[in-house]
Amino acid sequence: MSSQTNLSVYLKLLLMALFWGGTFIAGRFLAGEIDAFSAAFLRFTIAATVLLVITLRSYKRLPSVPRQQWFPLFILGLSGVFAYNFFFFRGLQVIEAGRAAVIIANNPIVIAVFAAIFFGEKLNTAKILGVILSVCGAIVVITEGHPTTILYRGIGTGELYIFGCVISWVTYSLVGRAAMRNLSPLVAVTYSAVIGAVLLFPAACLEGLAGQIKDYPMSVWLSLLYLGLCGTVVAFVWYYQGIQKIGSTRAGQFINFVPISAILLSAWLLDEPLRLSLLSGVLLVSSGVYLTNRR
Numbered sequence: 001m002s003s004q005t006n007l008s009v010y011l012k013l014l015l016m017a018l019f020w021g022g023t024f025i026a027g028r029f030l031a032g033e034i035d036a037f038s039a040a041f042l043r044f045t046i047a048a049t050v051l052l053v054i055t056l057r058s059y060k061r062l063p064s065v066p067r068q069q070w071f072p073l074f075i076l077g078l079s080g081v082f083a084y085n086f087f088f089f090r091g092l093q094v095i096e097a098g099r100a101a102v103i104i105a106n107n108p109i110v111i112a113v114f115a116a117i118f119f120g121e122k123l124n125t126a127k128i129l130g131v132i133l134s135v136c137g138a139i140v141v142i143t144e145g146h147p148t149t150i151l152y153r154g155i156g157t158g159e160l161y162i163f164g165c166v167i168s169w170v171t172y173s174l175v176g177r178a179a180m181r182n183l184s185p186l187v188a189v190t191y192s193a194v195i196g197a198v199l200l201f202p203a204a205c206l207e208g209l210a211g212q213i214k215d216y217p218m219s220v221w222l223s224l225l226y227l228g229l230c231g232t233v234v235a236f237v238w239y240y241q242g243i244q245k246i247g248s249t250r251a252g253q254f255i256n257f258v259p260i261s262a263i264l265l266s267a268w269l270l271d272e273p274l275r276l277s278l279l280s281g282v283l284l285v286s287s288g289v290y291l292t293n294r295r
Helices: 002-031 034-061 067-092 097-104 107-119 125-142 148-152 159-178 185-206 209-215 219-246 248-269 276-293
Strands: none
Touching: 002 034, 002 067, 002 097, 002 219, 002 248, 034 185, 034 219, 067 148, 067 159, 067 185, 097 125, 097 159, 097 185, 097 248, 097 276, 107 125, 107 159, 107 209, 107 276, 125 276, 148 159, 159 185, 185 209, 185 219, 248 276
8 A cells, every 4th residue: 555545544533533522512512402302313314415415326226135134224223323313412411522532432442352252262461460450540530530530429320321332332233243244334224323313203203303403503413414424434434435545453453532522622612621530531542542443
């Protein structure tokens, strides 16, 4: 591979991390403007529409799905789209974008632990150390640098919602192994996005989407377009292009930049404070993710 191609891939992966970091800022803004299910439905209606167009252009038709694959795809839509986005927007109604990003950065750690439990993948010394570092980082962020407070104050509602994001994404990732046995990542993500949008529609209607949508300001639509296009479609396509070009291990390391970009963007755009506990937490979590996923 030429150095110019390498540079292009790395640039796209850095922008991917920036886009994913930006989803927390857009989500935090939307959480104060519209209801959670409505925001999630509109985000994935936009994303699913664009993904369907990309899939049609790539395959010249909608690829057929073996009957046994529809249930895993349904679980993908239910967990990675419906549940994840409900917890995401509800959590961001309560806690800062930077704090949420650091907690969600533990996704690879929890995936590694559950993969060891359910799929027999080995946890060597480096991975175990990575798990410990990430858990410590999450505790530092949740307790704002005072870990003992968790014993009598517990974990807040916002943090619990964000932990719901983690569990939802772990389910999505592990079930995705079964869903992608006979399907490409593009097809699996496209169909799961469509299924998730369909599942979100009744809940959004119950929130009063039909009566409220006409009053949404332009800032809401710009945030939804960012989440649907940049934060979902473009970031996904560039991530899998990176995996194809430089491998999953090296491409996956760029996910470490997501909480960093989220913290910097939230400080810049939302005036969220850059606390020492937050910076220490992201350092611990990023180090843990690196140790857990390195080969």
